[in-house]
Amino acid sequence: MKANCWMGKKKVQIQEVPDPKILNSQDAIVRITSTAICGSDLHLYNGFIPTMERGDILGHEFMGEVVEVGRNVKNLKIGDRVVVPFPISCGVCAACEAGMFSLCENSNPNAWIAEKLLGHSPAGVYGYSHMLGGFAGGQAEFARVPFADVGPLKVPEDLTDEQVLFLSDIFPTGYMGAEMCDIQPGDVVAVWGAGPVGLFAVASAYLLGAERVIAIDRFKYRLQLAKDRAGASDVVNYEELNVQDALLELTGGRGPDKCIDAVGMEAHGHGVTYAYDRAKQALMLESDRPIALREAILACRNGGVVSVIGVYGGFIDKFPMGAILNRSLTIRAGQCHVHRYMRPLLERIQKGEIDPSFVITHRLPLDQAPKGFDMFLNKEDGCEKVVLSAN
Amino acid sequence: MTIATEQTRRYGEIGERRAGTYQEYQGYNRRFSDRPQHREEGAERRARGLGWFSIGLGLAQIGAPRALARLIGIDDDEEARNTMFALGLREISSGIGILSQPRSAGWVWTRVGGDVMDLALLGKAMGAQENDRNRVAVATAAVAGVTVLDFITGQQLSKSGNGTTRFEGGRVIQPGRSTTGIHVTEAITIKRPRSEVYGFWHNFENLPRFMAHLESVEVLDDKRSRWKAKAPAGASVEWEAEIVEDRPNELIAWRSLPDSSIPNLGTVRFREAPGNRGTEVLVALRYDPPGGKLGALIAKLFGEEPEQQVKGDLRRFKQVMEIGEIVHSDASIHRGTHSAQPPENLNDVELLGMTGSPQGVRS
Numbered sequence: 042m043k044a045n046c047w048m049g050k051k052k053v054q055i056q057e058v059p060d061p062k063i064l065n066s067q068d069a070i071v072r073i074t075s076t077a078i079c080g081s082d083l084h085l086y087n088g089f090i091p092t093m094e095r096g097d098i099l100g101h102e103f104m105g106e107v108v109e110v111g112r113n114v115k116n117l118k119i120g121d122r123v124v125v126p127f128p129i130s131c132g133v134c135a136a137c138e139a140g141m142f143s144l145c146e147n148s149n150p151n152a153w154i155a156e157k158l159l160g161h162s163p164a165g166v167y168g169y170s171h172m173l174g175g176f177a178g179g180q181a182e183f184a185r186v187p188f189a190d191v192g193p194l195k196v197p198e199d200l201t202d203e204q205v206l207f208l209s210d211i212f213p214t215g216y217m218g219a220e221m222c223d224i225q226p227g228d229v230v231a232v233w234g235a236g237p238v239g240l241f242a243v244a245s246a247y248l249l250g251a252e253r254v255i256a257i258d259r260f261k262y263r264l265q266l267a268k269d270r271a272g273a274s275d276v277v278n279y280e281e282l283n284v285q286d287a288l289l290e291l292t293g294g295r296g297p298d299k300c301i302d303a304v305g306m307e308a309h310g311h312g313v314t315y316a317y318d319r320a321k322q323a324l325m326l327e328s329d330r331p332i333a334l335r336e337a338i339l340a341c342r343n344g345g346v347v348s349v350i351g352v353y354g355g356f357i358d359k360f361p362m363g364a365i366l367n368r369s370l371t372i373r374a375g376q377c378h379v380h381r382y383m384r385p386l387l388e389r390i391q392k393g394e395i396d397p398s399f400v401i402t403h404r405l406p407l408d409q410a411p412k413g414f415d416m417f418l419n420k421e422d423g424c425e426k427v428v429l430s431a432n
Numbered sequence: 433m434t435i436a437t438e439q440t441r442r443y444g445e446i447g448e449r450r451a452g453t454y455q456e457y458q459g460y461n462r463r464f465s466d467r468p469q470h471r472e473e474g475a476e477r478r479a480r481g482l483g484w485f486s487i488g489l490g491l492a493q494i495g496a497p498r499a500l501a502r503l504i505g506i507d508d509d510e511e512a513r514n515t516m517f518a519l520g521l522r523e524i525s526s527g528i529g530i531l532s533q534p535r536s537a538g539w540v541w542t543r544v545g546g547d548v549m550d551l552a553l554l555g556k557a558m559g560a561q562e563n564d565r566n567r568v569a570v571a572t573a574a575v576a577g578v579t580v581l582d583f584i585t586g587q588q589l590s591k592s593g594n595g596t597t598r599f600e601g602g603r604v605i606q607p608g609r610s611t612t613g614i615h616v617t618e619a620i621t622i623k624r625p626r627s628e629v630y631g632f633w634h635n636f637e638n639l640p641r642f643m644a645h646l647e648s649v650e651v652l653d654d655k656r657s658r659w660k661a662k663a664p665a666g667a668s669v670e671w672e673a674e675i676v677e678d679r680p681n682e683l684i685a686w687r688s689l690p691d692s693s694i695p696n697l698g699t700v701r702f703r704e705a706p707g708n709r710g711t712e713v714l715v716a717l718r719y720d721p722p723g724g725k726l727g728a729l730i731a732k733l734f735g736e737e738p739e740q741q742v743k744g745d746l747r748r749f750k751q752v753m754e755i756g757e758i759v760h761s762d763a764s765i766h767r768g769t770h771s772a773q774p775p776e777n778l779n780d781v782e783l784l785g786m787t788g789s790p791q792g793v794r795s
C-alpha cells in the first residue's frame with residue numbers, strides 16, 4: 042500500500058510499504074477513506090519529538106471502512122464505516138475504566154522509553170514516535186487498529202467524512218480544552234492559537250456556556266476564521282498588539298477567567314525571550330518553547346484556570362510557578378481522552394449544533410501529503426486544515 | 433489496627449525472611465567480587481579532579497566575578513555579577529561534596545545539574561546582541577566539555593551500584609560496595625484479584641508467555657523446576673531452580689540450585705492495592721552473570737538494562753492478566769529498532785505470547 046512516511050527532519054515521503062496485518066486478536070484493519078494532517082504532526086516534521094525512525098508511517102486522524110477483523114472483535118464487522126480515535130486504549134485497565142483513555146496502561150509496548158522521559162508512560166498513539174508505541178499511522182491506504190471494540194466509532198451514512206473525521210482528534214481536543222476550564226456563566230475565555238485545535242476550543246467554549254471568547258494568533262486569515270466561523274467575540278493579533286495589555290482592556294483589568302493554550306511546544310514570539318527559547322532549544326537545554334503558555338499563565342485572572350492542550354514533549358524553562366502559587370491558578374493538561382467525547386460530540390453534529398468541516402481549507406489526494414505538510418507548516422495559501430483522501 | 437501499621441508489619445516480616453536468602457546469596461557469589469572495580473577507580477579519580485575544578489572555579493566566580501565574566505565574554509553588569517556569585521557558591525558546595533563523599537555519584541550529578549545551568553545562562557547570553565559571541569561560544573564549548581566529563585563520571589559511579597543506599601531485607605545495602613551481580617527491583621499494579629495473579633505466576637510454565645527471554649519452564653516437582661532461556665544466535669541456557677518459600681497469595685521466593693550457569697534468586701510479592709485497584713506485584717531478583725565466554729553471552733542475553741527487562745516482563749504480565757494477550761505494535765514485534773511499518777511477512781517476526789493464528793477474517 043501507499044503510506045506517508047517520516048524520512049527525517051522536514052522530510053516526508055509517500056512510499057510503497059507492506060499492507061497492515063492483524064497482530065492481536067482484537068485488531069481490525071481499516072481501509073482509509075479520509076485522513077488529516079495535524080499540528081501535532083508538525084512537531085514530528087520539525088524534529089521536536091524524540092524517538093522517530095526513518096520510514097515511520099505518520100498520521101493519527103483517520104477514518105474508513107473495516108476490511109478485516111481479528112478473532113476476538115465482537116462489535117465491529119467487515120464493511121462498518123468508522124472514525125478512529127488517536128489514542129490506542131485497551132478499555133479495561135484502571136485508566137481506561139476511569140475514562141482517561143490517553144493514559145491507557147496497556148497500549149504502549151515501548152512504555153519504558155516514555156518512562157525515561159516522562160516518569161510514567163501514557164497510551165500508545167498511531168504514527169507518533171516509538172516512545173508512544175511505534176504504531177504505524179493512518180496517512181496511508183490501510184491501517185491496523187488495535188482494540189477495535191474499544192476505539193472506533195461507527196458513523197451514520199448520512200454524515201460525510203468531512204463532518205465526522207475530526208472526531209478522531211481535534212474536535213474532542215478543543216472540546217476537552219474548554220471542558221477543563223470548568224466554564225461558568227459570564228466567563229471570558231482566551232484561546233492562544235487559532236489553528237484547527239484553537240478554533241475547536243473557541244467553538245467548544247461557547248458550546249459549554251462561555252460569555253465571550255478571545256482568540257490570539259498572528260495570522261490574519263486564522264483570526265478571521267476564529268471570528269467568522271468559530272464565533273470568537275474578539276481577536277488579538279500579537280504582532281500588532283501587546284497581548285497582556287489587550288487582554289486587560291478586554292476584561293476590565295481582571296484578565297481572562299479561563300485561558301487555553303492551543304499552541305504548544307513550538308510557539309513563536311518576539312524579542313529576547315523568543316531568542317532565548319530558540320537558543321536553548323537549539324542547545325538541547327530546553328526541549329519546548331513555552332512562550333504562549335507563559336503568557337497565558339501571566340494573563341489569567343486570579344484564581345482562574347489555564348488549560349493546556351497544545352503539545353509539550355519534554356522540558357521548559359522560566360516557568361512562572363510564582364504566579365501559579367501566589368494567584369491560586371489551576372493548571373490542567375492532557376492528551377485528549379478522545380474516546381469519551383466521540384459519541385456526545387457526534388450527537389451534537391447530528392443535531393446540527395456544529396459542523397466540524399468548517400476548519401477545512403485544503404483537500405488533497407494522499408499522494409500529495411508532502412505538499413500538504415509544507416503548506417500547513419508555512420501557513421501558505423490560507424492553509425488551516427488539510428484533509429487527504431486515501432482511496 | 434490502621435492500614436499503615438498493618439503494611440509496616442507485613443513489610444518487616446517479609447524483610448526478615450528475605451534477609452536470610454540474601455545472605456546466602458552473598459556467600460556463594462563472592463567469587464566475582466573484584467571484577468567491576470577497575471573502571472570505578474578511573475571514575476573516582478576523575479571525580480576527585482572535578483571536585484577540585486569545582487572549588488577552583490567557584491572561588492574565581494565569587495572572588496573575581498567581574499574578571500571571569502569578562503573572560504568568558506558576558507556583560508559585566510549587576511545581574512551578571514550576582515549570577516556569577518550564585519554559580520560560585522553552587523560550584524564550591526558541589527566541589528566540597530564530591531571530595532568529602534567516599535563514593536560521590538550523587539554529588540557528581542549536582543555538577544551535571546550545575547553545568548546545564550551554566551550552559552543555559554551562556555545560551556541566554558548568546559541570544560543577546562551585546563556580548564562577544566565568539567568568546568561566549570568558546571566558553572559554552574568549554575563548559576559543554578566539562579558537562580560531558582561530568583556526565584560520564586556520574587554515570588559510571590552510579591552504574592556500579594544504583595547510586596542510592598537502600599534499606600532492604602532489614603539491612604542496609606550499599607550498591608557497588610560489597611555486592612556483585614545484578615540486582616533488580618520492579619513493581620506493577622494489576623487490576624485482577626490477588627489469588628488470580630498469584631495463581632498465574634505460581635504456575636511457572638506460564639512465565640515464558642510474558643518473559644521475553646524465557647523459552648520454557650518445566651516444573652519437575654512441587655519445589656524444583658528447570659528453566660531454559662534464549663541466548664543470541666539460536667543458543668539457549670538452562671538451569672534448575674527451587675522454591676525456597678511459598679506463601680499463597682503473598683510471596684514466592686526461589687533460587688537457582690548450586691552450579692547453575694546463572695546463579696540467581698528472587699522473590700515476587702503480591703499485595704492488595706489500596707482503593708480496590710487490584711494487586712501490587714513486586715519483584716526483587718539478583719543474578720550473577722558468570723565470567724568467561726558464557727559471561728559475554730549471558731550479558732548480551734540479559735541486555736544492558738536489567739531493570740528495563742524486568743519491568744517489560746511485568747508490563748507484559750499485566751497485559752496477559754488484564755487483556756489476555758501481549759500488545760504488539762508494528763515496531764515492537766521486531767528485535768531492535770525497526771520503523772513503524774507493517775511487517776512484510778508474519779513468519780519473519782516473533783509474536784511473543786501469541787496463541788493460535790493471528791489471522792483475521794478478510795472481506
Ligand SMILES: NC(=O)c1ccc[n+]([C@@H]2O[C@H](COP(=O)([O-])OP(=O)(O)OC[C@H]3O[C@@H](n4cnc5c(N)ncnc54)[C@H](O)[C@@H]3O)[C@@H](O)[C@H]2O)c1
Nearest residue numbers: 080081214234236237238304305308309350351352376377
Ligand atoms: N492535547 C491533544 O490531545 C492534542 C491533540 C491535537 C493537537 N494538539 C496540539 O495542539 C496544538 C495546535 O494544533 P493545531 O493543529 O491547531 O496546530 P497549528 O500549527 O495549525 O496551530 C498553532 C497556532 O498557534 C499559533 N501561535 C504560535 N505561537 C503563538 C503565540 N505565541 N501566541 C499565540 N498563537 C501562537 C500559530 O500561529 C498557529 O496558528 C499543537 O501543539 C498540537 O500538537 C494537542
Ligand SMILES: [Zn+2]
Nearest residue numbers: 079080081210
Ligand atoms: Zn492530532
Ligand SMILES: [Zn+2]
Nearest residue numbers: 131134137145
Ligand atoms: Zn487501557
